Amino acid sequence: MSTKFPDKAADPSAPAAIPPRERIVSSAADLFRKFGIRGIGVDAIAEAAQTNKMTLYRKFGSKDELLCATLRQVTQRAGAIWDELEREFSGDAAAQLKRWVEFQVDRLEQEPGGCDLANAAVELRDSDHPAHAVVQEFKNSQRNRLAAVCEAAGSSNPELLADTLSLLLEGARVSVQTSGPEGSSRRFKESCEATIAAFSSR
Amino acid sequence: MSTKFPDKAADPSAPAAIPPRERIVSSAADLFRKFGIRGIGVDAIAEAAQTNKMTLYRKFGSKDELLCATLRQVTQRAGAIWDELEREFSGDAAAQLKRWVEFQVDRLEQEPGGCDLANAAVELRDSDHPAHAVVQEFKNSQRNRLAAVCEAAGSSNPELLADTLSLLLEGARVSVQTSGPEGSSRRFKESCEATIAAFSSR
Numbered sequence: 106m107s108t109k110f111p112d113k114a115a116d117p118s119a120p121a122a123i124p125p126r127e128r129i130v131s132s133a134a135d136l137f138r139k140f141g142i143r144g145i146g147v148d149a150i151a152e153a154a155q156t157n158k159m160t161l162y163r164k165f166g167s168k169d170e171l172l173c174a175t176l177r178q179v180t181q182r183a184g185a186i187w188d189e190l191e192r193e194f195s196g197d198a199a200a201q202l203k204r205w206v207e208f209q210v211d212r213l214e215q216e217p218g219g220c221d222l223a224n225a226a227v228e229l230r231d232s233d234h235p236a237h238a239v240v241q242e243f244k245n246s247q248r249n250r251l252a253a254v255c256e257a258a259g260s261s262n263p264e265l266l267a268d269t270l271s272l273l274l275e276g277a278r279v280s281v282q283t284s285g286p287e288g289s290s291r292r293f294k295e296s297c298e299a300t301i302a303a304f305s306s307r
Numbered sequence: 308m309s310t311k312f313p314d315k316a317a318d319p320s321a322p323a324a325i326p327p328r329e330r331i332v333s334s335a336a337d338l339f340r341k342f343g344i345r346g347i348g349v350d351a352i353a354e355a356a357q358t359n360k361m362t363l364y365r366k367f368g369s370k371d372e373l374l375c376a377t378l379r380q381v382t383q384r385a386g387a388i389w390d391e392l393e394r395e396f397s398g399d400a401a402a403q404l405k406r407w408v409e410f411q412v413d414r415l416e417q418e419p420g421g422c423d424l425a426n427a428a429v430e431l432r433d434s435d436h437p438a439h440a441v442v443q444e445f446k447n448s449q450r451n452r453l454a455a456v457c458e459a460a461g462s463s464n465p466e467l468l469a470d471t472l473s474l475l476l477e478g479a480r481v482s483v484q485t486s487g488p489e490g491s492s493r494r495f496k497e498s499c500e501a502t503i504a505a506f507s508s509r
Binding site for chain 2: 138139140141143144218219222223224226227228229230240241244245248262264265267268269271272273274275276277279280282283284285288289290291292293295296299300302303304
């Protein structure tokens with residue numbers, strides 16, 4: 106192999122240097138995002154990951170399980186963001202909340218395709234699909250972390266504030282897809298600020 | 308034909324009494340909702356509509372155009388709802404707004420599959436797909452009708468209130484799909500009430 110692909114073997118950033126499992130998850134996430142879950146088959150994923158269908162099935166068992174793996178990867182990144190907010194504004198929950206809103210505004214611009222997990226839930230009509238459990242657990246955990254920050258920030262009703270902000274975010278990420286960047290999502294920051302102000306302790 | 312299908316010809320509620328075009332749109336809307344746009348083919352739609360693929364293509368030209376027709380049907384129903392609100396609470400915009408929220412709460416329970424138009428926008432990755440224009444026009448018109456009611460109700464910032472309520476609604480209809488009925492959508496009514504109160508004239 107090393108004589109056949111000398112450059113790839115020498116360059117650790119080359120696709121072949123990344124383990125097949127990670128290459129498959131990364132390629133699948135990318136293709137699902139671009140073409141939709143039903144819009145892409147395992148053959149195309151295997152090809153994009155520079156592997157074959159047999160390896161894909163050996164590592165994941167099924168396309169459904171591969172989809173769950175791509176969604177779990179997204180949830181891990183989201184968890185890291187909360188940890189970063191906590192580190193950056195240690196002990197200042199109001200600043201964490203403010204930064205959370207700004208972070209989401211950036212994402213609305215940079216990721217007009219919306220939330221991979223919400224999109225998967227919308228696209229998968231079958232409620233028994235294993236991805237639904239991954240999505241639901243993730244959305245609940247995000248909402249609960251947000252509620253904890255709202256409570257620490259001294260909101261008058263942290264639970265309702267967290268639910269309201271969660272709905273605004275879910276709505277904004279879908280609204281970019283339904284109405285484009287000039288739709289209601291353009292006011293997401295103002296909407297959040299007005300909501301946070303309405304729920305501030307008086 | 309009347310001797311071949313005597314019962315259908317005699318009963319105006321039988322599928323054959325409904326014109327093929329309407330039967331196809333109705334069957335397509337139902338199947339897209341159940342299985343997703345990519346999850347269903349024109350053969351299955353033609354069969355469910357008790358017609359054939361040739362008739363379907365003659366009436367709609369393509370599956371894309373048929374999808375647009377199903378979405379336009381939804382938009383007509385939505386338009387009728389605003390007219391009804393206006394008739395029911397003529398001259399009382401605050402009551403119209405309150406009833407709009409209650410109406411959406413009912414829909415969250417009765418239509419856990421969410422908004423057909425938002426779902427289509429999420430499922431169709433290709434931004435050039437003609438359905439996107441139908442969805443965007445519809446979402447803008449809904450938002451503008453809501454803004455007009457917010458303004459008539461004397462809100463302190465009717466534009467921002469309409470955008471915030473639009474995001475809450477879009478978020479709630481997706482949240483039912485991502486988090487189930489016990490997620491943040493459960494608080495949709497309270498979220499709207501708190502938002503409307505925050506934007507009331509002071």
